[in-house]
Amino acid sequence: AKARHAAAESGGPALADDAGLCVEAFGGEPGVDTAYYATRFGYEKSDASNVRAVLEQLAGRADRRAALVSTIVALRHARDPQPLVAVGRWPGQILDAPRGDQGFGYDPLMFIPALGATAAALDAAVKNAHSHRAIAAAKMVALMREGGLNATVSSIHINGWIGDHDKLVGARWIAREQLGLNLDAQRDRWVYVGDSTNDALMFGHFPHSVGVANVKRFWNQLAHRPRYVTTGERGTGFREVVDAVLDHLEEGR
Numbered sequence: 001a002k003a004r005h006a007a008a009e010s011g012g013p014a015l016a017d018d019a020g021l022c023v024e025a026f027g028g029e030p031g032v033d034t035a036y037y038a039t040r041f042g043y044e045k046s047d048a049s050n051v052r053a054v055l056e057q058l059a060g061r062a063d064r065r066a067a068l069v070s071t072i073v074a075l076r077h078a079r080d081p082q083p084l085v086a087v088g089r090w091p092g093q094i095l096d097a098p099r100g101d102q103g104f105g106y107d108p109l110m111f112i113p114a115l116g117a118t119a120a121a122l123d124a125a126v127k128n129a130h131s132h133r134a135i136a137a138a139k140m141v142a143l144m145r146e147g148g149l150n151a152t153v154s155s156i157h158i159n160g161w162i163g164d165h166d167k168l169v170g171a172r173w174i175a176r177e178q179l180g181l182n183l184d185a186q187r188d189r190w191v192y193v194g195d196s197t198n199d200a201l202m203f204g205h206f207p208h209s210v211g212v213a214n215v216k217r218f219w220n221q222l223a224h225r226p227r228y229v230t231t232g233e234r235g236t237g238f239r240e241v242v243d244a245v246l247d248h249l250e251e252g253r
Helices: 002-010 031-041 047-058 124-130 132-146 167-179 184-189 197-205 213-221 234-251
Strands: 014-023 065-075 084-094 110-112 150-153 158-161 192-194 209-211
Touching (some): 002 014, 002 065, 014 047, 031 047, 047 084, 065 132, 084 132, 124 132, 150 197, 167 197, 197 209, 209 213, 213 234
Parallel strands (some): 192 209
Antiparallel strands (some): 084 110, 150 158
16 A cells, blocks of 8 residues: 555655564564554553553463564556565564663564574664565565566665666766766765665775675675775764764864
């Protein structure tokens, strides 16, 4: 429904996702109602309330099996009869009490046997590489490629496109048409920052190239690697680069 609504509103292709907790003892619920589960029992909508509600409803039950599930749907248009659907399932067990202070939602309750820790006790890089969303994203990229698209995944989105377009072609056009600049003649004056496999060409083109730390997950897939890598991941890593550039400009005054 999300993807079809987005496609109808945009008039073009759309991709949407949803994720939730599925508890075996609850018949697979709360599922798509995960964020609002606690409100069924008179509690406010919050992560803490949801954790409390799950523990109360599981009290005395031996079956603690559960899974975090992510579903991604891609459509060519709003009435697409053959949507691409990718499902990522991260199985685990619900503990008797929260453990760990990372992540969000039900992460403190979800013990992942394969990793020996709750989702909330995992390093962000480990969680992002193994989670239900990571599994679903990898499957969606494979489906897109099977359908003849180019596709890559980063820490925050999936890129899918038709044809031979790449970021360097787009960057050259923007620099020329919008800024009146020759990008190739001024390569040493630019800093390029990226975090995905489709940034490899840009990493190779610019002498001042920076990879946000989560790009290390794709290290062996990069034809060209960044010269520098941030210590922080995702938004923190991008901010790290901005701070470094601003500090450099301040020192030069």
